[in-house]
Amino acid sequence: MTLQPSRLSIDQAPNNTLVVEGVIDSHTADQLMERLRDLGTDSDITLNLQRVEFIDSSGLRIIVTSHQDLASAGQRLVLDGISDAVARLLEITGLREHLHTT
Amino acid sequence: MREARKRRPARSGTYKGETATPNMARHDVDGWLQANGADDATRRSVVLVVSELTTNAVQAAPAHDYDVHVEFTTDSLIAIRVRNDIITTTVPERADWHPIEQLAARGWGLSIVDHLADSVDVDESDADTVTVTALVRVVDA
Numbered sequence: 001m002t003l004q005p006s007r008l009s010i011d012q013a014p015n016n017t018l019v020v021e022g023v024i025d026s027h028t029a030d031q032l033m034e035r036l037r038d039l040g041t042d043s044d045i046t047l048n049l050q051r052v053e054f055i056d057s058s059g060l061r062i063i064v065t066s067h068q069d070l071a072s073a074g075q076r077l078v079l080d081g082i083s084d085a086v087a088r089l090l091e092i093t094g095l096r097e098h099l100h101t102t
Numbered sequence: 103m104r105e106a107r108k109r110r111p112a113r114s115g116t117y118k119g120e121t122a123t124p125n126m127a128r129h130d131v132d133g134w135l136q137a138n139g140a141d142d143a144t145r146r147s148v149v150l151v152v153s154e155l156t157t158n159a160v161q162a163a164p165a166h167d168y169d170v171h172v173e174f175t176t177d178s179l180i181a182i183r184v185r186n187d188i189i190t191t192t193v194p195e196r197a198d199w200h201p202i203e204q205l206a207a208r209g210w211g212l213s214i215v216d217h218l219a220d221s222v223d224v225d226e227s228d229a230d231t232v233t234v235t236a237l238v239r240v241v242d243a
Binding site for chain 2: 092
């Protein structure tokens with residue numbers, strides 16, 4: 001396991017996809033929320049989390065909030081390419097079965 | 103002859119109540135874990151517990167210093183102790199640690215700590231501070 005500094009990079013990819021890399025914690029979570037809100041709720045959003053090195057409940061808050069915002073608009077937040085850190089947190093909380101994953 | 107238990111030094115640190123500092127605490131504790139030969143699975147659990155407890159500490163007392171102490175209490179148990187002032191919020195009752203809704207956006211922090219730790223103790227005997235101590239079992243002891 002390699003802990004990275006608390007930094008987050010978010011790149012826009014085709015098909016309303018955000019590619020997230022780094023750390024999602026209390027310091028960086030709002031950056032992700034802002035980028036998700038920028039995409040609106042008119043269509044599905046895919047969040048590629050393959051390169052997320054660390055995530056805690058602050059990141060979980062953003063994922064669930066965005067999931068709920070999109071669901072209210074009849075759209076989906078799809079979690080794609082889940083990293084080990086993300087998978088572990090979803091397993092601990094039992095949230096994986098309630099979210100859309102690929 | 104039974105091998106004597108390895109003596110491993112504890113680690114203590116004080117951090118500012120800012121959102122950037124849980125990352126510092128995680129790094130400091132992870133360095134201590136590596137120096138003491140902890141396995142990856144144990145490191146992941148302890149670092150996540152530190153993140154949740156320090157994030158709570160910052161939320162409870164923004165701009166106030168908080169303390170993080172880690173030590174091996176035995177060869178197979180690591181104690182993580184976070185002490186912070188009580189300014190905006192305190193630790194909820196244990197019955198409220200787990201979100202009621204399946205798809206709750208908030209309230210997972212202590213639930214995660216409770217899942218990863220063998221035990222979690224909350225000491226509010228001092229009216230102005232709260233100390234949360236989580237005991238995490240070493241996976242590869």
